[in-house]
Amino acid sequence: MNGEWSVLICGVGGQGIVLFSRVLGTACASSGVNVVTGEQHGLSQRSGTVSIHFRTGPGISSPLIPAGTAECLAGLEALEALRYIEYLKPGGSVFTSTLVMHPVTRTAEREKDPSVAFATADDVVSRLKTLAGEVTALDARSIAVRSGNIQSENMVMLGALSSAGGFPVTAEAVEASIAELVPSAADVNIEAFRAGRAHSSRTPAGS
Amino acid sequence: MSSSFLLSRDPVRAFVLCNEAIARSALEAGIRVYAGYPGSPTVELLEALLEAAPQAGLSAEISMNEKVALETAAGAAMSGMRALASVKSVGLNVASDTFFSLGYTGVTGGLVLVVADDPSAHSSQSEQDGRPYGPAAEVPLLEPCSPSDAFAMVKEAFRISEEFGVPVIMRTVTRVNHQSGVVQSGTLPERDPAKLSWPHKPARFVTVAASARQFHKDALERTSRIREAFESSPLNRVIPGEGRIGIVSAGAGFNYALEACALLGVNPPILKLGTVWPLPTRLVASFLSSLDTVVVVEELSPFLEEGVSLIAREAGVDLEVAGKRSGHFPSALEYDVEVVSGVLSSVFRVPPPVDFAAIRSRADELKKGLPSRPPTFCPGCPHRGSLSILREAMRGIRHVVASDIGCYSMASLEPLVWGDSVLAMGASVGIANGLSYCVAEKVVALMGDSTFFHAGLPGLVNAAYRDADFKLVILDNGVTAMTGQQMNPGTAPGDQPPGRRRIAPEDVVRAVGVEQVAIVDPYDRAAALPAVKEALSSPGFGVIVFRRDCALHADRSKRRRGESIPRSRVSPDACRNYHTCIRSFYCPAISLDDRGKAVIDRDLCDGCLECAELCPNSAIAHEEG
Numbered sequence: 001m002n003g004e005w006s007v008l009i010c011g012v013g014g015q016g017i018v019l020f021s022r023v024l025g026t027a028c029a030s031s032g033v034n035v036v037t038g039e040q041h042g043l044s045q046r047s048g049t050v051s052i053h054f055r056t057g058p059g060i061s062s063p064l065i066p067a068g069t070a071e072c073l074a075g076l077e078a079l080e081a082l083r084y085i086e087y088l089k090p091g092g093s094v095f096t097s098t099l100v101m102h103p104v105t106r107t108a109e110r111e112k113d114p115s116v117a118f119a120t121a122d123d124v125v126s127r128l129k130t131l132a133g134e135v136t137a138l139d140a141r142s143i144a145v146r147s148g149n150i151q152s153e154n155m156v157m158l159g160a161l162s163s164a165g166g167f168p169v170t171a172e173a174v175e176a177s178i179a180e181l182v183p184s185a186a187d188v189n190i191e192a193f194r195a196g197r198a199h200s201s202r203t204p205a206g207s
Numbered sequence: 208m209s210s211s212f213l214l215s216r217d218p219v220r221a222f223v224l225c226n227e228a229i230a231r232s233a234l235e236a237g238i239r240v241y242a243g244y245p246g247s248p249t250v251e252l253l254e255a256l257l258e259a260a261p262q263a264g265l266s267a268e269i270s271m272n273e274k275v276a277l278e279t280a281a282g283a284a285m286s287g288m289r290a291l292a293s294v295k296s297v298g299l300n301v302a303s304d305t306f307f308s309l310g311y312t313g314v315t316g317g318l319v320l321v322v323a324d325d326p327s328a329h330s331s332q333s334e335q336d337g338r339p340y341g342p343a344a345e346v347p348l349l350e351p352c353s354p355s356d357a358f359a360m361v362k363e364a365f366r367i368s369e370e371f372g373v374p375v376i377m378r379t380v381t382r383v384n385h386q387s388g389v390v391q392s393g394t395l396p397e398r399d400p401a402k403l404s405w406p407h408k409p410a411r412f413v414t415v416a417a418s419a420r421q422f423h424k425d426a427l428e429r430t431s432r433i434r435e436a437f438e439s440s441p442l443n444r445v446i447p448g449e450g451r452i453g454i455v456s457a458g459a460g461f462n463y464a465l466e467a468c469a470l471l472g473v474n475p476p477i478l479k480l481g482t483v484w485p486l487p488t489r490l491v492a493s494f495l496s497s498l499d500t501v502v503v504v505e506e507l508s509p510f511l512e513e514g515v516s517l518i519a520r521e522a523g524v525d526l527e528v529a530g531k532r533s534g535h536f537p538s539a540l541e542y543d544v545e546v547v548s549g550v551l552s553s554v555f556r557v558p559p560p561v562d563f564a565a566i567r568s569r570a571d572e573l574k575k576g577l578p579s580r581p582p583t584f585c586p587g588c589p590h591r592g593s594l595s596i597l598r599e600a601m602r603g604i605r606h607v608v609a610s611d612i613g614c615y616s617m618a619s620l621e622p623l624v625w626g627d628s629v630l631a632m633g634a635s636v637g638i639a640n641g642l643s644y645c646v647a648e649k650v651v652a653l654m655g656d657s658t659f660f661h662a663g664l665p666g667l668v669n670a671a672y673r674d675a676d677f678k679l680v681i682l683d684n685g686v687t688a689m690t691g692q693q694m695n696p697g698t699a700p701g702d703q704p705p706g707r708r709r710i711a712p713e714d715v716v717r718a719v720g721v722e723q724v725a726i727v728d729p730y731d732r733a734a735a736l737p738a739v740k741e742a743l744s745s746p747g748f749g750v751i752v753f754r755r756d757c758a759l760h761a762d763r764s765k766r767r768r769g770e771s772i773p774r775s776r777v778s779p780d781a782c783r784n785y786h787t788c789i790r791s792f793y794c795p796a797i798s799l800d801d802r803g804k805a806v807i808d809r810d811l812c813d814g815c816l817e818c819a820e821l822c823p824n825s826a827i828a829h830e831e832g
Contacts, residue, residue, distance in 0.1 A: 025222035029389045037387040047795040048582030061462040063386040066544040068566035086570030104793040106578035108622035111789045
């Protein structure tokens with residue numbers, strides 16, 4: 001759709017993608033940007049794959065992003081970033097954590113057959129690069145730990161995403177939204193957001 | 208969640224989930240009672256109203272099941288107060304007996320029932336389409352497409368309910384309930400906490416013989432009046448367009464249709480229906496009269512399509528209906544812009560501007576070898592230990608396992624793939640009862656604590672009454688875990704909400720005369736295993752309770768108390784690559800290192816030590832310090 005900016009947010013159940021979406025959506029609402037999301041909520045997603053379709057712009061009615069049209073893809077875990085690659089517009093931007101969480105299904109396979117290899121973040125990033133215009137890979141979990149709370153890896157990734165071209169709101173609007181939605185841990189989450197943003201901004205395109 | 212949006216007396220503009228928009232609108236409509244049972248995708252509606260209840264002067268409860276929830280809301284509405292109930296698709300089946308009678312008697316105060324269907328069965332046992340319940344019970348059915356649409360519709364639903372003295376269904380689907388958008392709220396009304404005086408009208412709500420026959424006649428006549436009123440309902444709108452191909456749609460289908468048209472660059476007239484049953488006959492006929500072809504865009508069954516086709520035939524409008532019966536659309540799985548634009552492309556004879564199939568096939572190439580990630584038991588989940596102990600206890604014993612609805616349903620998924628049936632809430636005990644008449648194997652029924660209270664009790668009494676030869680295993684984690692750890696009667700006394708007392712499952716079991724009751728702790732494998740073996744070995748009906756708090760719930764409690772969560776580690780020297788902690792156990796925190804030794808991700812580990820109890824080399828222990 002004209003004037004649309006969409007991001008497919010994904011990760012593993014428990015990584016906090018609902019809060020990621022809520023913070024960004026609230027920032028959009030307070031900035032007068034129209035936003036529609038299609039979300040996946042907790043429940044049956046125990047340690048399973050989770051995704052949120054996040055769309056901004058006028059005239060959007062579908063909560064689901066049509067394949068091949070998202071400007072960005074934000075993966076809180078590397079394998080999950082690859083899992084949703086069909087939503088990315090060719091030449092779009094991927095922001096992914098270098099964290100790889102091996103699904104129990106793969107551990108089970110490897111237990112039976114030691115020749116079964118675990119995936120690596122490098123392999124995922126090189127595959128992503130064949131479709132994406134740029135891939136920003138960062139160790140969001142370590143950055144979150146350094147910022148004071150491992151649970152804020154979602155805000156680190158939101159910070160990284162905030163440096164994307166066309167990002168619909170200002171960093172200040174996101175920070176205000178964090179303060180509103182997570183009042184009890186605003187400082188650590190804003191710190192994580194800033195760390196992710198700083199990391200992404202100083203990473204040259206294509207790296 | 209967003210309590211300022213729910214509770215602000217003045218209008219608020221906010222980014223909210225549709226379920227929260229429905230909750231706020233119901234509060235603005237002045238509901239006095241809310242009742243529901245947690246089921247995806249309605250959970251956030253239930254949680255929002257439960258959270259808002261004390262400040263909003265609302266009586267809100269998680270009822271034992273959907274039937275009790277609907278009856279609770281109905282009782283309030285019979286008194287003249289407004290009430291809301293919410294159920295997931297299959298929850299209406301549980302409530303259906305009362306629901307049909309309510310369609311006869313109607314109500315006095317407004318009664319709105321939110322029924323959330325789940326196309327693609329994201330978190331349900333079926334793709335059940337709840338819309339046929341409307342005509343079957345003479346209950347009008349509305350359907351919104353977005354948070355703001357739903358927000359407006361709830362208030363209109365209460366108005367309709369009171370104008371016609373009828374319960375109203377607002378039917379949603381997962382992609383509407385779990386859609387967020389920007390919603391502008393209205394003003395919350397002042398609360399009048401006074402109770403009403405029951406308006407004695409003999410037989411007003413009594414459905415027996417002669418009165419049942421009269422109620423039915425009245426309901427049919429009421430439907431005619433509602434159909435007439437829907438002709439001019441603000442919930443239906445025609446979006447003008449060009450050409451002799453038009454679209455009729457509602458709910459989620461409308462969202463996709465609108466965007467698919469924009470994608471294809473076509474601008475047909477679109478009838479967006481909010482009143483899905485009864486259909487406004489003249490409005491639909493008038494819309495169809497200028498068309499050669501109508502495309503009906505709706506997920507699941509051809510419910511609108513059949514109604515539209517009948518209206519066309521009766522009005523003498525000769526046109527093609529492109530829908531499911533014509534083979535254009537599938538009747539299974541949810542739609543999206545890709546599905547709908549594919550059909551519209553062929554009907555409008557416009558080439559698709561995007562080759563979605565090529566995009567997906569290129570992505571599939573990139574994803575070769577990517578492991579699937581099905582949902583699985585959380586680190587620390589007591590079910591992991593319970594199921595492991597139960598399977599170990601039954602090793603060498605031929606057995607059949609009737610399972611049930613809850614987190615433990617995941618035992619049927621990769622990599623465990625265990626259990627012989629999962630049908631419906633509470634069904635395991637009835638299925639096991641039937642199996643026990645017929646199969647030579649040891650029969651075991653599995654059930655969680657919430658399911659036990661929801662629909663397990665009649666099956667329990669049935670089994671106890673005839674001393675059926677099977678064992679009921681209650682996996683008691685103290686909360687309704689799958690839907691987000693809501694409290695239930697079995698929740699520990701210290702965690703119960705104010706004014707609720709604990710009812711232990713085993714007290715109910717013993718009260719109906721069951722003598723074989725074993726209670727074990729899945730974290731204490733050494734003690735549990737022999738106890739479970741012994742319990743399984745005796746003939747007749749017996750109950751085994753595995754008791755340990757849901758790990759997510761327990762962790763939250765620990766954090767609230769300021770306690771840290773211990774982490775476990777594998778000693779690489781002690782680990783001898785037996786992989787007992789991996790095989791048949793499958794914890795997301797346990798993986799393998801390059802040397803084939805088990806390794807625990809300390810960021811995921813819950814420190815439960817269930818794995819340590821399995822390790823023959825005692826290689827796993829809590830981290831030092």
